[in-house]
Amino acid sequence: GAGVSQSPRYKVAKRGQDVALRCDPISGHVSLFWYQQALGQGPEFLTYFQNEAQLDKSGLPSDRFFAERPEGSVSTLKIQRTQQEDSAVYLCASSLLGGLFEKLFFGSGTQLSVL
Amino acid sequence: AQTVTQSQPEMSVQEAETVTLSCTYDTSENNYYLFWYKQPPSRQMILVIRQEAYKQQNATENRFSVNFQKAAKSFSLKISDSQLGDTAMYFCAFMPRDRDDKIIFGKGTRLHILP
Numbered sequence: 001g002a003g004v005s006q007s008p009r010y011k012v013a014k015r016g017q018d019v020a021l022r023c024d025p026i027s028g029h030v031s032l033f034w035y036q037q038a039l040g041q042g043p044e045f046l047t048y049f050q051n052e053a054q055l056d057k058s059g060l061p062s063d064r065f066f067a068e069r070p071e072g073s074v075s076t077l078k079i080q081r082t083q084q085e086d087s088a089v090y091l092c093a094s095s096l097l098g099g100l101f102e103k104l105f106f107g108s109g110t111q112l113s114v115l
Numbered sequence: 116a117q118t119v120t121q122s123q124p125e126m127s128v129q130e131a132e133t134v135t136l137s138c139t140y141d142t143s144e145n146n147y148y149l150f151w152y153k154q155p156p157s158r159q160m161i162l163v164i165r166q167e168a169y170k171q172q173n174a175t176e177n178r179f180s181v182n183f184q185k186a187a188k189s190f191s192l193k194i195s196d197s198q199l200g201d202t203a204m205y206f207c208a209f210m211p212r213d214r215d216d217k218i219i220f221g222k223g224t225r226l227h228i229l230p
Contacts, residue, residue, distance in 0.1 A: 033217065042119075042206050042220030043160070056217065089158060104218070106160035 002026075004107035006092050012113045013082045021077045021110045025094030032075050033104070034067055035091040043091055049075060082114045117142045119209050119221035127227040128197055135182075136192045136224050138207030146212035149183065149190045154204040154223070163205070166190065168212070194226075202228045 005024040013019050025032050031050055035043035036059075045059040051072035060067070064082075069075040079086055089109040095102040118141045128134040140149070151163040166174045166183050173181050178198075182191045194201055207221040 040222070042208075042222045044220070045217035048217060059217070091158070091160065093160070103162055103165075104160075109158045111158075 004092055004094055004105050006090075006107035006110050008110055009108065010111050010113075012115065015083060015114055017082050018078065018080045019082055019112065021079075021090050021112070023075045023077070023092030023094075023107060025073065025075070025092070026096075026105055027073075028096065029094035029105070030072075030097050031095045031102070032069060033093045034075070034077050035093065036061075037089040037091055037109070039088070046077070046090075079112075082112075084114050087112055087114045117144070117209055117211070117219050119207050119219055121205075121207055121221040121224050123224045124222075125225040125227070127229055129229050130197060130199060132197055133193060133195045134197055134226065136194075136205050136207075136226065138190045138192070138221060140188050140190065140207070140209050142188070142209065142211070144211045148210045148212055149181075150208040150210070150218065151179070151181070151190075151192045152206045152208060152220070153201075154206065155202075160206070164192065197228045199228050199230060202226060 007022045033048050034046040037043040047067045048056040049069040052069050064080045066078045089111045091109045093104040093106045095104050120139045147168045149166045152160045153163050154160050164174050164176045164179050178195045180193045204223045204225050206223045208218045210218045
């Protein structure tokens with residue numbers, strides 16, 4: 001596609017529900033990142049994939065957060081038993097080769113509100 | 116641990132004026148990259164400008180330029196001839212060069228360009 005696509009754009013969940021957030025990176029992009037952006041804050045790193053391999057998941061805040069990219073393209077971020085502190089915008093970004101100075105292309109994010 | 120600090124939560128300037136956004140960072144790394152990202156209300160992060168720390172020459176992209184002071188660990192963004200479309204959140208970001216790692220963002224500066 002022309003850019004990084006994320007869906008849904010908005011998600012409202014009741015506390016305790018499971019949610020799944022989808023990211024479609026730019027076709028052919030090797031690297032994929034997930035970031036969490038709380039209200040009024042900068043994005044914070046969650047996890048990083050190179051193709052289907054999850055190389056870094058050090059930013060996932062708890063074992064309720066799980067990300068996958070089984071075929072090296074589309075990625076899903078799953079949050080189990082959502083809590084109010086999970087409310088944030090979840091941003092996905094991709095880059096062509098994952099080089100250290102590569103330009104990152106961001107999606108418009110999914111805004112998650114947990115009630 | 117690396118940190119990025121943006122000391123100006125919010126700024127307003129008149130259209131066509133020049134504005135400077137401040138950023139300082141803390142790191143023990145010698146080789147790294149610095150970035151400024153723009154986030155309009157659409158939430159999509161857009162790369163404005165980037166700087167390689169080993170390059171002494173300040174990066175410039177059209178109306179955007181940086182003042183990189185490595186010894187002071189300062190990386191300010193200057194926007195010349197500001198336009199209404201420049202209204203957005205601006206994030207300063209850091210990434211170590213010698214290892215594959217995530218980008219670390221500051222908390223952002225909300226910039227308003229007034230007509």
